[in-house]
Amino acid sequence: MSYFYDLSKVEEEIANCMRCGNCQASCPYYRETLSESNVARGRIRLAKAILEGSLPYSPALAERMECMTCYACNAICPCGVKVDKILLAARAALVRQGGAPALKKVMALALKNQRMLDLFVRAAATTKPLFLKKHPLGGHKLRFYAGLNGRRVLPDIAGKNFRDRIQEHITVPGARKTAALFTGCLGNYVYPQTSAAAVDILSKSGFNVVIPRAQHCCGAPLSLNGVVDAAEALARSHADLFFSLAADIIVTICGTCGESFKKKYPELLSGSPSYSHKAKIIAARTCDIAQVACEYTLNGRSRLKELNMDVTYHEPCHLGRGMGVSKEPVQIIQSIPGVNFRPLKEPARCCGNAGSFNITHYGLSLRILKHKLADIESTGAGAVITGCSACRMQLADGMAQEGKKPVIMHTAELLAMSLKA
Numbered sequence: 001m002s003y004f005y006d007l008s009k010v011e012e013e014i015a016n017c018m019r020c021g022n023c024q025a026s027c028p029y030y031r032e033t034l035s036e037s038n039v040a041r042g043r044i045r046l047a048k049a050i051l052e053g054s055l056p057y058s059p060a061l062a063e064r065m066e067c068m069t070c071y072a073c074n075a076i077c078p079c080g081v082k083v084d085k086i087l088l089a090a091r092a093a094l095v096r097q098g099g100a101p102a103l104k105k106v107m108a109l110a111l112k113n114q115r116m117l118d119l120f121v122r123a124a125a126t127t128k129p130l131f132l133k134k135h136p137l138g139g140h141k142l143r144f145y146a147g148l149n150g151r152r153v154l155p156d157i158a159g160k161n162f163r164d165r166i167q168e169h170i171t172v173p174g175a176r177k178t179a180a181l182f183t184g185c186l187g188n189y190v191y192p193q194t195s196a197a198a199v200d201i202l203s204k205s206g207f208n209v210v211i212p213r214a215q216h217c218c219g220a221p222l223s224l225n226g227v228v229d230a231a232e233a234l235a236r237s238h239a240d241l242f243f244s245l246a247a248d249i250i251v252t253i254c255g256t257c258g259e260s261f262k263k264k265y266p267e268l269l270s271g272s273p274s275y276s277h278k279a280k281i282i283a284a285r286t287c288d289i290a291q292v293a294c295e296y297t298l299n300g301r302s303r304l305k306e307l308n309m310d311v312t313y314h315e316p317c318h319l320g321r322g323m324g325v326s327k328e329p330v331q332i333i334q335s336i337p338g339v340n341f342r343p344l345k346e347p348a349r350c351c352g353n354a355g356s357f358n359i360t361h362y363g364l365s366l367r368i369l370k371h372k373l374a375d376i377e378s379t380g381a382g383a384v385i386t387g388c389s390a391c392r393m394q395l396a397d398g399m400a401q402e403g404k405k406p407v408i409m410h411t412a413e414l415l416a417m418s419l420k421a
Contacts, residue, residue: 091226255319316388
């Protein structure tokens, strides 16, 4: 049984923490609050008390177990403690004890029902002039706050979902392999240009491409917040769908989605032999678009046309520390003629988005973001490249609030521009 369903599965991980405090230096949450209960070793101590039964569920305790799940503590821990597994197991245990908070129940309801989510997004795109007003530097501001912070600058919503505007199967003459593209929610509803760039890269790299319309949310907003039953349902659905495609590779354009396919699905489905088998096959086939580009696209480097740009790169937590995709995006940037790469001092420092954390802890999220924005500003770069649409949304929000017009694009978009130029 997985740690998602049994907190005792991480008992050894809990015991391995020697409480040295190294995690303080890397935790973005602690660096802003300086609260011991907000750092890894403090939360591990809370998880131990939950496991021992000495600390029952309370809303305050559940809140204490929330963080960005950025894996910075994992990376710095001298004992190799998998802090993320402890926290995810504890969150799931608390949801089993006390139920999910209202926000997470709403998320589960929406994400489990793709038709409902599609309908909601279409309605939002159609009626957005009633609720949103354009921001002079791009994006939109809320006319009515509806529980969201009034400072927030929101991205535009696509008038038509990406998966509704493109054919499901794209056949490329001479292609010998097939790639299944997982667009994710933001790649479908908010940044369809990223999905289009991925299709362009894959087709020009010799792949037939399938974009299954039956795909839905990867389930990360649920599995990361302890709503395991709903996350498992989504994982089962994708296990059936992507296993049936028999594609050579499954390509993601977001580290959080990719990590769900590679790491979370095998854990969520470990209790069923048949689904466990499917999940392991899917995990082995899953890769990020940057990995595909480095292996297949850059082999035809002479096809890359010059772009006159000064850029920097923000490494998303779940792409870099989560999937281990750190070198490939930089390799892509440095391979494009005319692109002047200006690296950040701390490229892998968390931007503070972290999905629903950005909703429930918006003020703290912005405080964490300011360090990233200052780093970006110091490079003098004219554009920021990243491999995560959620990070992109966070960076654009912060930059607009600082009075700077954000020029942010996905690594795939930059490469596609060079392929098309």
